[in-house]
Amino acid sequence: MILSARGLQVRYGAIAAVRGVDIDVAEGEIVALLGANGAGKSTIARAIAGLLPFQGEIVYKDQKLRPNDAERNVRRGVVLVPEGRGILGRMTVEENLAMGIYTRADKSQAIADLKRMQERFPILGQRRHNAASLLSGGEQQLLATARALLSKPRLLLLDEPSLGLAPQATAYLFGVIAETRAEGLSVLLVEQKARQTLKVADRAYVLETGRVVASGPAQKMIEDPAVSDAFLGGPG
Ligand SMILES: Nc1ncnc2c1ncn2[C@@H]1O[C@H](COP(=O)(O)OP(=O)(O)O)[C@@H](O)[C@H]1O
Ligand SMILES: [Mg+2]
Structure with a gap:
């Protein structure tokens, strides 16, 4: 266990x-x-x-x-994506993702992982300079999940x-999970x-x-x- x-x-x-x-x-x-x-x-x-x-x-x-x-x-x-997602709406999509690698010591690998995450979920790459609050609910949940994955849980x-x-949107997200x-x-x-x-x-x-x-x-x-x-x- x-x-x-x-x-x-x-x-x-x-x-x-x-x-x-x-x-x-x-x-x-x-x-x-x-x-x-x-x-x-x-x-x-x-x-x-x-x-x-x-x-x-x-x-x-x-x-x-x-x-x-x-x-x-x-x-x-042990990484929690809280109820309500914990996305910072006024920060950009990319800044939110960057919070996921904040605790990692392997910075250059972490930055490469962040780039890969933006390719794996293109919406997170395309919207990287937009405020996170402009994403749909499903996209925000995807962002929160991607951010959590970047901290290598x-x-x-x-x-x-x-x-x-x-x-x-739920079905897509559960597929990602x-x-x-x-x-x-x-x-x-x-x-x-x-x-x-x-x-x-x-x-x-x-x-x-x-x-x-x-x-x-x-x-x-x-x-x-x-x-x-x-x-x-x-x-x-
Ligand atoms: N910060 C809090 N202060 C006091 N009671 C709380 C607090 N958070 C949750 N509760 C109470 O604890 C119980 C369980 O809540 P919670 O864990 O949020 O349930 P769920 O996530 O299953 O909806 C509920 O009775 C709720 O009212
Ligand atoms: Mg709850």
Whole structure:
């Protein structure tokens, strides 16, 4: 396992947002974290990224992660694309991409990687001098994902990348996410859009008010009527 969370608990003052959650992500796996609004998905992603205090244990590459240690986590390869993408709209597309190589020591290789990213996703090259806010929602999410990939993550945490995107833009983005697995990356994909997400994920956890209420191989969860009715809003 590249990541194992055991007995993870996170509180916001009196609110117990995450109430004893176990999650594993294997090397090269895409793991979906599904659940309705308020279930605790973002809280888990933010705790793993080192942006929140937590109780319990998060082990990444055989070492315990410390709470509130985000910058060290990024350097070790744990990279979060937050809900809302974290794009700086007034900066150019290229300046946003450049933020992805900020933490890298291998600068000349990093700059070459940035150029390659602009070729791989031509919209990011064509619009490089435009303000990022001028991109569409789908393009902004692509920019945020590309920026995260440039920091050479081993474990990519994506918090609701499909939020506000049309189904086609979501499908394209999920295709990009599937490609990253081929590059040896592990992904924790936080989503509300269960059905579309299960098509790209290997395994999934369903979260309800801070607890895991179902988990298993993605394909099995799509086909299981009990899971489908209870957690995915019925068949279809
Ligand atoms: N900064 C915060 N302060 C207080 N409560 C919060 C905060 N962020 C989230 N919560 C609460 O924690 C619970 C889980 O939220 P969140 O992790 O954002 O859920 P999700 O991402 O699944 O929608 C919710 O009840 C939410 O209201
Ligand atoms: Mg959320």
